[in-house]
Amino acid sequence: MRKYCTTLKNKAYIFLEVIIISFLFISLTLFLQILLNNSFKLYKVNYETQENFQNLDFLNEIMKAEIRNIEKNINDGSIKNAVDYIVLNEAREKIFLIVDPNKKISLGGYTLLNDEIKISIFNSVNIHFKKKISIKDKNYLILATVKYEVGSSRDLGSLYNGVLTRMWIKEDV
Secondary structure: OOOOOOOOHHHHHHHHHHHHHHHHHHHHHHHHHHHHHHHHHHHHHHHHHHHHHHHHHHHHHHHHHHHHHHHHHHHOOOOOOOOHHHHOOOOEEEEOOOHHHHHHOOOOOOOOOOOOOOOOOOEEEEEEEEEEEEOOOOEEEEEEEEEEEEOOOHHHHEEEEEEEEEEEEEEEO
């Protein structure tokens, strides 16, 4: 019967035990480090997600307040529709037709996003408006797009049937 190396007399056996125990200890330490890193990353992602949801709720409340202002002006009879709130100034002129830059502010506080409006070959043109607001050291832009049909003379004065197609908010950085 053969006798295997089970006693502590053999130096190679002791060395092999030390290597195996060291390997197991290093593997366990590495596994715990990976587990802690993943736990921290998961916590960080959850925190950022919760913060993003709070920001979205806040921006949603800003848009609701803007829509309430539009509804209030429509109910007061000062404007007929949402496009008038965005496009017309106090003198009931379309702000993109006014030459004086100081008078290019609408009833709702909107100005043109781009001063230059180009009418292309299509039968409609999108005009973009912006409104800057500041809340707690942060600046936001409320943006609106109004789509107009182009008249036969193909100039800015011939635009008619304005429809508010899009309204959104973003942080101004």
